[in-house]
Amino acid sequence: MQARVEQLICTHADVAVWFTNQALASAQARNPQLGQRGRVMLPGVDKPFDVLPPYTPGPKMVVGHFGSLSATRNLTPMFKAMELLHAENPGILNKLVLHITGGPLDEVSANYLQGMNPEVRQAVQHLGRIEFDPTSGISGREQILRRMRATDLLLLLHGQEPICAEYMPSKMYEYLWMQRPILATVHHNPQMNDILIDMGHRVVNTSHQTVDETAQALASHLQELLAQWAECGLDDSGRESPYTTAASVQQILSFVGELP
Numbered sequence: 421m422q423a424r425v426e427q428l429i430c431t432h433a434d435v436a437v438w439f440t441n442q443a444l445a446s447a448q449a450r451n452p453q454l455g456q457r458g459r460v461m462l463p464g465v466d467k468p469f470d471v472l473p474p475y476t477p478g479p480k481m482v483v484g485h486f487g488s489l490s491a492t493r494n495l496t497p498m499f500k501a502m503e504l505l506h507a508e509n510p511g512i513l514n515k516l517v518l519h520i521t522g523g524p525l526d527e528v529s530a531n532y533l534q535g536m537n538p539e540v541r542q543a544v545q546h547l548g549r550i551e552f553d554p555t556s557g558i559s560g561r562e563q564i565l566r567r568m569r570a571t572d573l574l575l576l577l578h579g580q581e582p583i584c585a586e587y588m589p590s591k592m593y594e595y596l597w598m599q600r601p602i603l604a605t606v607h608h609n610p611q612m613n614d615i616l617i618d619m620g621h622r623v624v625n626t627s628h629q630t631v632d633e634t635a636q637a638l639a640s641h642l643q644e645l646l647a648q649w650a651e652c653g654l655d656d657s658g659r660e661s662p663y664t665t666a667a668s669v670q671q672i673l674s675f676v677g678e679l680p
Contacts, residue, residue, distance in 0.1 A: 423450075430454040435675045437461050441611045443586040461671045464663030465593040468565045472599065475656060477572060481649045483603075483642070484519045484571035486564060487591045489526040493579035496532045497605065497626075499544070500635030501642060506540050513543040516646055518575075520546045521567060568598045572654050573645060576604035578612065580626065588612045596661035601654050603641055605634060620657050 429436050430451035437459050438444040444458045489495065498518065505512050525533065525546060533544060550560040550567070568574065574595045578584050584607040592612070595602050602621035606613045616623050622645075624637040648654060 427451055430458075433457065434679055435459055437672070437675070439463055440586055440588060440609070442609065446586060459671075459675050461668055461675075462663050463590075463593070463668050464661070464665055465590070465597065466665050467660075468594070468597050469569070472656075473566055473569050475570060475600065477649070477653050480515055480517045481572045481646055481654075482517055482519055482570075483573045483575050484521065484568065485575040485577065486521045486568060486594075487589070488522055489529055489577075490579070491526055491528050492581040493577050494526050494528040494532075495520070495577070496528055497631055497634040497638055498575060498577075499529070499532050499536060499540075500632065501638035502540050502543060503537065504635060504639040505642060506537065510539070512643075512646065513540060515650065516543060516642070518544045519567075519571070520544070521548075521550060521564060523549055565594070568594065569600065571598075571600055572649060574598065574600050574602045576602055576616075578605050578607045578609065578626070580607055582608075585609055588615075592616070593661065593663050596663060599656040599658060599660075601645065601657070603638070603645070605638075615663075619659060619661070 426447060430447060431453050435457055436447075436454065438447060439461065441460055444460050448454050448458055483498075485495065485498075502513065502516075502518065505516075524530075533541060536544075550563045552559050553563065576589065576592055576595060578589065588609065588611070592602075592604070592615075596619055602616060603624070604612075604616050604621060605624045605626050606616070607625075608627045613623050613625060622641050624634055624641065626634050629637070645654065
């Protein structure tokens with residue numbers, strides 16, 4: 421059914437929009453009749469705060485992962501990176517903690533976490549879902565945004581499957597608004613890689629890496645960031661994200677404006 425719907429769109433639409441360069445390229449390869457009527461629009465998100473809440477570092481460097489996990493987008497590389505740091509310097513995890521905010525852990529992450537060294541495992545805190553707080557009246561959504569903003573380092577996991585070439589996690593657009601440092605894994609997606617690098621963030625390209633190689637690269641970044649955090653903190657980027665819903669609407673209007 422999806423193939424049939426795509427074929428109809430590519431055959432009859434005056435303008436057809438995809439969210440990544442590779443998604444458009446793949447659709448054009450399957451449906452050459454699309455010609456030059458395909459476009460790419462980066463969706464973005466609205467600015468979450470009129471004024472960014474202040475960021476205040478705490479006694480440990482908090483690495484935060486927000487959002488869903490799956491068998492192909494799991495925390496095993498990060499867990500392995502933490503094990504590598506601990507093996508090299510057993511005291512280092514006294515200064516670092518991983519906060520996992522969202523639904524239940526995927527089976528791969530849960531199984532690996534259960535078998536980890538207890539000294540490493542204690543540096544992992546699964547906070548679960550954040551729901552509406554009846555006392556303060558603050559929604560779970562707003563609480564999560566504030567937690568993102570308060571995090572020292574945001575962890576963005578892309579996954580390890582072919583579809584990664586054609587999508588970028590929506591969480592990336594939220595993260596960019598926080599102006600906090602991002603450490604991301606990116607799989608076969610140069611467009612996502614370039615966006616993050618251009619905005620001043622760190623990327624581990626997993627396209628041709630084993631899980632152990634990814635873990636080693638993550639550990640290297642974490643070690644550098646932890647040293648920087650301990651010396652002078654991890655400053656805000658000071659850069660507002662250009663990926664907004666207003667910009668997306670302007671893109672759509674420009675596509676329509678180009679029609680004969």
